[in-house]
Amino acid sequence: RWAELSYPGYAAIVGALALVPLFGIQANNAQRWLQLPGTGMQFQPSELAKVAVVMALARHLRYAKRLDRFSGLLAPLLLAGIPMGLILVQPDLGTALVFVPALGAMLFVAGARLRHLGYLAAAGAAAAPVVWFFGMGPGQRGRITSFINPEADPFGAGWHLRKSMAAVASGGATGEGFSSGAPVLLTRGFAGHTDFVFATIAHEWGFVGGVAVLLLLFLFFSRGFEIAC
Numbered sequence: 001r002w003a004e005l006s007y008p009g010y011a012a013i014v015g016a017l018a019l020v021p022l023f024g025i026q027a028n029n030a031q032r033w034l035q036l037p038g039t040g041m042q043f044q045p046s047e048l049a050k051v052a053v054v055m056a057l058a059r060h061l062r063y064a065k066r067l068d069r070f071s072g073l074l075a076p077l078l079l080a081g082i083p084m085g086l087i088l089v090q091p092d093l094g095t096a097l098v099f100v101p102a103l104g105a106m107l108f109v110a111g112a113r114l115r116h117l118g119y120l121a122a123a124g125a126a127a128a129p130v131v132w133f134f135g136m137g138p139g140q141r142g143r144i145t146s147f148i149n150p151e152a153d154p155f156g157a158g159w160h161l162r163k164s165m166a167a168v169a170s171g172g173a174t175g176e177g178f179s180s181g182a183p184v185l186l187t188r189g190f191a192g193h194t195d196f197v198f199a200t201i202a203h204e205w206g207f208v209g210g211v212a213v214l215l216l217l218f219l220f221f222s223r224g225f226e227i228a229c
Contacts, residue, residue, distance in 0.1 A: 003059045010056035010079070016045035017086035024090070032090045046095045049083045053099060054106070061110035070116050076107060077120075093140050100124070164199035168210070175206030 016034060024031040025042060033042040056079050066072035080103045087096040107117060132141065142157030150158035150165075170176065202210040 002055065003062075006052075006055040006059040010052045013045055013049045013052040014082060014086070017049060017083055020045060020086070021089055030090055030092060032092055046083075046087045046090070046092055049087065050095075050098060050102075053080055053083055054102060057103065057106050061106060064110065067107070067110055067112050070119070073107065073112060073116060073120070076103065088135075091137065091140065093136065094143075160196065164196045167196070167199040167203040171203040171206040171210070173207050175202070175204045175209055178204050 020031060020034060023034060025033045025035060027033070032046060033044050035042055057076055060075060060079060061067070064072060064075070080099045084096045084099050104117060104120075108114075139157070142153060146153055146157035146161055150161040153159075154162055198210070198213065201213055205212070
């Protein structure tokens, strides 16, 4: 049943991604969300695209032939490439890059030759400088450089990362308590409920809460790995 729904679901999500540049809501210099009519709610099609692409790839690769040839990789590349291109336009480089390891892992498991996967990896590495200088904006490059060195731009691209580390540090061993409202979390613009939710948890529940979250994530990963094998 999931296989039967995979292609229609993929088409619906690609359609939603195509609507984002036309009717999407702009926030923080990006256009990534659609408004659900009559509900006042918003949703981000790129998040659903992660699931839709994996499902569509799984269905295609299950019955695909000639994956031992380079030409057999073109259809999977297209299935992942179309949503990636639409997500890059928003722009959302981080979400688009999620599809790269997912596609590589699925092709490998499906029986693609390592040599061909190596060709694709080499092509991606060769294109990286072009993407860096001509395909990425200053904000996107800033997020990468600030991840490597937050102090390079402490009040610009590195601001969120520095604030998140301060939130984690202030949590101590057991945290400041649920909804403590520490100044670092109330700072205007700090995305404590989205990109930096772990920093918020670590502040409110401390080292104990942070470790608990990591253990739960490890349990989730290990159970998924067990099921897959």
